[in-house]
Amino acid sequence: MEVLRSEALPIRSAQDLVLVRQAVRTWTAELKFSLVEQTKMVTAASELARNTLDYGKGGQVILQIVQQGIRRGLRLSFEDNGPGIPDVELALRDGYTSGGGMGLGLGGARRLVNDFEIVTKVGEGTRVTVTRWK
Numbered sequence: 001m002e003v004l005r006s007e008a009l010p011i012r013s014a015q016d017l018v019l020v021r022q023a024v025r026t027w028t029a030e031l032k033f034s035l036v037e038q039t040k041m042v043t044a045a046s047e048l049a050r051n052t053l054d055y056g057k058g059g060q061v062i063l064q065i066v067q068q069g070i071r072r073g074l075r076l077s078f079e080d081n082g083p084g085i086p087d088v089e090l091a092l093r094d095g096y097t098s099g100g101g102m103g104l105g106l107g108g109a110r111r112l113v114n115d116f117e118i119v120t121k122v123g124e125g126t127r128v129t130v131t132r133w134k
Contacts, residue, residue: 044112056080073133084122
């Protein structure tokens with residue numbers, strides 16, 4: 001997979017969540033994603049950025065335009081050095097929440113993208129990488 005463009009954005013405050021959503025909207029529009037595809041990616045990014053801030057105690061997202069063969073896509077990697085996720089399968093289950101939310105975050109984000117990967121280690125942090133292909 002070739003990375004055509006890359007940018008890192010901090011996730012340290014609620015204002016950063018807005019900036020992440022705006023950047024994802026801009027990048028998906030540049031890739032000529034349909035409005036539905038744009039909305040799915042922005043929604044997934046919003047959920048994952050919120051998790052990075054609330055549960056990971058802040059971190060960053062790396063936005064990348066990637067190409068694999070003839071297809072292009074947007075890959076987002078959300079990284080934090082927070083407490084990690086003790087039970088990934090439980091965290092991905094619909095309705096599960098470790099906070100006061102609705103429990104739509106990780107499982108919902110996974111359904112909105114084409115590729116989803118989570119790497120986590122308790123006490124060291126979490127990286128969630130999602131890709132949506134055009």
